[in-house]
Amino acid sequence: MTSRWPTALDQSLSTIDLYESHTERKHYDNRANLYAIIMATEHLERAYAQDCVTNAEYTTECNKLISQFKIAESALGKNESTESFMKNYQMDCPRAVNRLLIMGVPESLRSSDDGDRALTVATTVANFITAMDVLKLEQLDVDVLLPHLIDLRNSLVQISGTPKDWGPMQKVENWLVKLNFMRAHDRIDENDSRQLYLDLDSAYSEFNQYLKTKR
Numbered sequence: 001m002t003s004r005w006p007t008a009l010d011q012s013l014s015t016i017d018l019y020e021s022h023t024e025r026k027h028y029d030n031r032a033n034l035y036a037i038i039m040a041t042e043h044l045e046r047a048y049a050q051d052c053v054t055n056a057e058y059t060t061e062c063n064k065l066i067s068q069f070k071i072a073e074s075a076l077g078k079n080e081s082t083e084s085f086m087k088n089y090q091m092d093c094p095r096a097v098n099r100l101l102i103m104g105v106p107e108s109l110r111s112s113d114d115g116d117r118a119l120t121v122a123t124t125v126a127n128f129i130t131a132m133d134v135l136k137l138e139q140l141d142v143d144v145l146l147p148h149l150i151d152l153r154n155s156l157v158q159i160s161g162t163p164k165d166w167g168p169m170q171k172v173e174n175w176l177v178k179l180n181f182m183r184a185h186d187r188i189d190e191n192d193s194r195q196l197y198l199d200l201d202s203a204y205s206e207f208n209q210y211l212k213t214k215r
Helices: 008-013 022-049 055-074 082-088 094-103 116-136 142-157 167-180 190-213
Strands: none
Touching: 022 055, 022 082, 022 094, 055 094, 055 116, 055 142, 082 094, 116 142, 116 190, 142 167, 167 190
C-alpha cells in the first residue's frame, strides 16, 4: 500500500464537530440518551418475552428505564414528541413504545396477583425516583419540575388507607403550592433544590415505611 500526504479535505474532516457550544453538545447528548433508553427497553422487553431474565431482574431494570425515559423525554423540548423523534431516526421499537408510552409500568406488575395496588405502588415509586433524578441533573426550571411533582401527587392520592395529614402527601403538596406561585420559566435556587430533594427523600422513606405496615 502506498502512502500519501493528507489532503486539505482530510484535514478539514478531522476537525468537524457535531456541536459548537455547550448548549449544542447538551442537545446531542440528550438525544443520544433518549435513543439508548428506547433501544434498551426494546431489548429488555424481548428478553422478558423469551424468558431470558427473571421477573425480579426485569422489574428492577424496567422501572429504572421508565424513570430515565421520563427525564430524557422532558429534555426533548415542547416542539418535539417521542413519536416524532423515533420516526425521524427510523426506530422500529414497538415493545418500547408499548412499555414507555402506553403502559408506563413493568409487565410483571401488571400481571401480578396484587393487581391495581401493585400498579399504584410501582407508579408511585417510579414518580419518586424520577422527581429526585430531575433534581440530581439540575433541571430546576418550574415547567420541568411541576409536571413530575403533579404526577407524584396524583399517584400518592391513589394509595389507599393513608391518613388525611399523611407526611409524604403534605410534603409534595407544599412544594406544589410554592411552584404554582412561580412563573414557568423561573428556576428554583440551590437552597430550594437541596431542600426539595431532602423532602422528597424523606417522603419516599415514609412511603416505604407505610407500605411495610400494610403487608
